[in-house]
Amino acid sequence: DVKVTQSSRYLVKRTGEKVFLECVQDMDHENMFWYRQDPGLGLRLIYFSYDVKMKEKGDIPEGYSVSREKKERFSLILESASTNQTSMYLCASTAGRRYEQYFGPGTRLTVT
Amino acid sequence: GNSVTQMEGPVTLSEEAFLTINCTYTATGYPSLFWYVQYPGEGLQLLLKATKADDKGSNKGFEATYRKETTSFHLEKGSVQVSDSAVYFCALSGGGSGNTGKLIFGQGTTLQVKP
Numbered sequence: 144d145v146k147v148t149q150s151s152r153y154l155v156k157r158t159g160e161k162v163f164l165e166c167v168q169d170m171d172h173e174n175m176f177w178y179r180q181d182p183g184l185g186l187r188l189i190y191f192s193y194d195v196k197m198k199e200k201g202d203i204p205e206g207y208s209v210s211r212e213k214k215e216r217f218s219l220i221l222e223s224a225s226t227n228q229t230s231m232y233l234c235a236s237t238a239g240r241r242y243e244q245y246f247g248p249g250t251r252l253t254v255t
Numbered sequence: 256g257n258s259v260t261q262m263e264g265p266v267t268l269s270e271e272a273f274l275t276i277n278c279t280y281t282a283t284g285y286p287s288l289f290w291y292v293q294y295p296g297e298g299l300q301l302l303l304k305a306t307k308a309d310d311k312g313s314n315k316g317f318e319a320t321y322r323k324e325t326t327s328f329h330l331e332k333g334s335v336q337v338s339d340s341a342v343y344f345c346a347l348s349g350g351g352s353g354n355t356g357k358l359i360f361g362q363g364t365t366l367q368v369k370p
Contacts, residue, residue: 147298174356185362186299186344193355233298237356241287241306241348244358246298 146170147247149234155253162221164250166234175217176244177201177209180231192217224254257282261345261361268335268368276330276364278319278345286347288312288321288328289358293342302330302343335368342366 150165168175176191178201188201190209198209206228210218217236221228231251235244262277280286287306291299303312308323317332328345345361 176357183362186360188357191355191357199355235299239356242356243289243301243304244299244356246291246300248298 149247168236172236259361265365
């Protein structure tokens, strides 16, 4: 059974803290993605990675960075968390354009 | 650029009613098209897909046909159940964006089915 796992289902952090969200996939996929999901705005792409150490900005990269040191792991970093980063964060991976993306269960992050 | 437009929700139906959720797209090249479903408190999961024109994707009683002439991929189900209550996302991949599998999502349509 294919799996994308995320390090936490729920997370509460304080404004200004550095936050790490971890995502691991066991399917040997080249491509991994980080989205945030907000009511009324759908899914918005933050960053994606198409290979180890390779990354590209998505639609809303401001305030975020990413790290991909190993093929199976893709981390999202909030350098200094702010209240407007309170959201549901979803990680996904895929083998390529003709294949579906597999999603993790999501991390609901609250920044107070 | 590439885009996906879905009908706005919420959609409220009675059990056993017929469901249609409209999805149209704009894309260069030959994208693959997907429907994802998100049940409450969960991540997205693939419902069905189609990778070329005139393909029909189907799963769990849901169907969608890739119509290049109308640039549409409408989701249908003949008889919905309460357990189908969820958020449905239409998405496209490829069509000129390389092989990263990057998806363009619609806004999502919330479906509520009442007994």
